[in-house]
Amino acid sequence: MHEINIKPQWIIRRPGGPALPLRVIDLLVKVHEFGSLSSACKVSGTSYRHAWELLREAEQLFGDALIVMQRGKGSRLTALGEKLVWADRRVGARLSPLLDSLASELGAEIEKVISPVPELLRIHASHGFSIQTLHNFLGAAGIPNELKYQGSLEAVVALHNGECDVAGFHVPLGEFEAPVLAHYHPWLTLRSQKIINIVTRRQGLMVARGNPKEIYQVKDLVRSDVHFINRQADSGTRLLLDLQLRKEGIEPARIKGYEQCEYTHAAVAAFVASGMADAGYGVETPARQFKLDFIPGQTERYCLMCHEKTLASPSMQKMLAILRSDDYNAAVNQLPGYHTNEAGTVMELDQTFSALQGAAKRQKKRSRPSPGGAV
Secondary structure: OOOOOOOOOOOOEOOOOOEOOHHHHHHHHHHHHHOOHHHHHHHHOOOHHHHHHHHHHHHHHHOOOOEEEEOOOEEEEOHHHHHHHHHHHHHHHHHHHHHHHHHHHHHHHHHHHHOOOOOOEEEEEOOOHHHHHHHHHHHHOOOOEEEEEOOHHHHHHHHHOOOOOEEEEEEEOOOOHHHHHHHHHHHOOOOOEEEEEEEEEEEEEEEOOOOOOOOOOHHHHHOOOOOEEEEOOOOHHHHHHHHHHHHOOOOHHHOOOOOOEEOOHHHHHHHHHOOOOOEEEEEHHHHHHOOOEEEEEEEEEEEEEEEHHHOOOHHHHHHHHHHHOHHHHHHHHOOOOEEEOOOOOEEEHHHHOHHHHHHHHHHHHHHOOOOOOOO
16 A cells, blocks of 8 residues: 655745745754754754854844853743744644644545555544554555544444444543443444453643642633633543543632634644643653653543454454564554553453443343243
8 A cells, every 4th residue: 555645834925035044943853852053953954054144034034033052051932932833733733643643544545546446445534652562563564444533422433333443542541431332332232342442541630840830630620720621522531531520519610711622632742832821631752752741640441343253354363463572562562551451352252341241141131032932
């Protein structure tokens, strides 16, 4: 299968004027990361002289400095330079999963033309770093697949409706397992659907480094000095947060920023890291990537679900082999907050989720023939 990459790119200019050179943003990002212009030049392969020419051109566009030289301390970005860096990171965090999903769909369409009868593994999944890693491994192994990122509930519904072969979704461990499964219940079929284990991961509060607002639990989100950034309404993470708020007796309207949403964990982390919010809720990996503090909350299981009849297909068997491989497990286990959990093991729904055990027994009882009835 051919690999397609779509990268986000943004352009800034005064009306009718020249655009900010694209390499300026790259330079600023690397200065922010490495702490000096000379190091940024080495990494990006740009001469020091040309870098200064680019920066002067950019400063003419804005009428303000982007970088300040500090004797003996390297380089420091100005407030404007910092804002451009965080704008770039927010663009990537918000759009990259969407563009990755689109690239996968386009690749699948092209593959259908090249190979008239391809065995295409259709995956609809809540965005997460373990599923992103799996997609990379499938591509490297040449396994034709189409990955579409969507909310957990949407993925489960898509599997139920036959729109995909595999659905990726997440369910918290412990007290919130039952209400989350009740949310999915109309689209679960205990007899025919199977769970494929992948990972457990941690969700929690993302806050600025050093936690200056001293935000330690969801109850702190109602304070007047705290601004929150949320996930979209159909996401599993939003559902988990709402359940915690309900437990604490907190009305969502009391939280400043509750209705302001981002569509990925990374976008939430970027929003907090840019100083536009004091806290967000999501998985640990992007919090660490954006150098935020992370307050652990709920541990949850991220798993795949499929119909039993599709397990024997060659593409499914290849995917299971990847999930069970040492290389895949090593790649996922290095992600902060992620731990593979018998990855690639296939289980019954009621084996995986204790909250479904009663439902399985009731279903089995209803399926038994009545005494004296036909056998």
